[in-house]
Amino acid sequence: MKFSVKGNTPYNPPALSLRCPHCGKEAVMTALSNVNDIDIGDGIWCGQRFCPNQDCRGHIFVAHRQGKVLESYPPSTIDFDPDGVPASVLASFDEAIRCHSVGCFMASALMVRRTLEEVCLDKGATGKDLKARIADLRGKIVVPDELLSAMDELRLLGNDAAHIEAKSYDKVSAEEIEVAIEFAKELLKALYQYTGLLSRLRSLKKVP
Numbered sequence: 001m002k003f004s005v006k007g008n009t010p011y012n013p014p015a016l017s018l019r020c021p022h023c024g025k026e027a028v029m030t031a032l033s034n035v036n037d038i039d040i041g042d043g044i045w046c047g048q049r050f051c052p053n054q055d056c057r058g059h060i061f062v063a064h065r066q067g068k069v070l071e072s073y074p075p076s077t078i079d080f081d082p083d084g085v086p087a088s089v090l091a092s093f094d095e096a097i098r099c100h101s102v103g104c105f106m107a108s109a110l111m112v113r114r115t116l117e118e119v120c121l122d123k124g125a126t127g128k129d130l131k132a133r134i135a136d137l138r139g140k141i142v143v144p145d146e147l148l149s150a151m152d153e154l155r156l157l158g159n160d161a162a163h164i165e166a167k168s169y170d171k172v173s174a175e176e177i178e179v180a181i182e183f184a185k186e187l188l189k190a191l192y193q194y195t196g197l198l199s200r201l202r203s204l205k206k207v208p
Contacts, residue, residue: 044070078097092114147183150183
């Protein structure tokens, strides 16, 4: 394959909108100074960008066409604020998000399920299996019933990804995992973050 920068034609690599895989912030990524992108054909260009966030300045490789990012490395991940989430729970959920970002959807489903296991352990839920522990959790936490129902759906999705006997184990889709991760995010917010946000809001009130 022949690589080029369009011969001697000056080329100004475009800034690209992207969620930074290093700091997680949406930003307009700028090309490195005096470093052209490479034309690999079919209108696709490959190059390097960096995060403009002064606290990050993360380095990213990108492939793009007409200003649209096709691929990036490290890959961008689903946005999630980890504040207040216990380390054991966060480790599993972070891995679920990272597996999703590289297209490992079955692995992501397994780690979502593992996140539920860690939540149950953190909240003291007991039972012979995850289904029983989720049922026991109902009496230990106060969250919308829809989130508790979603926990059971996420458990089943994790089961399908784990067992060859499950007919749908190899059909876990990107959309299924994205919805599963969104539900898990809402669950973690309800369990670990809303109280902190309320405390911050109350601290901002002016004293009469």
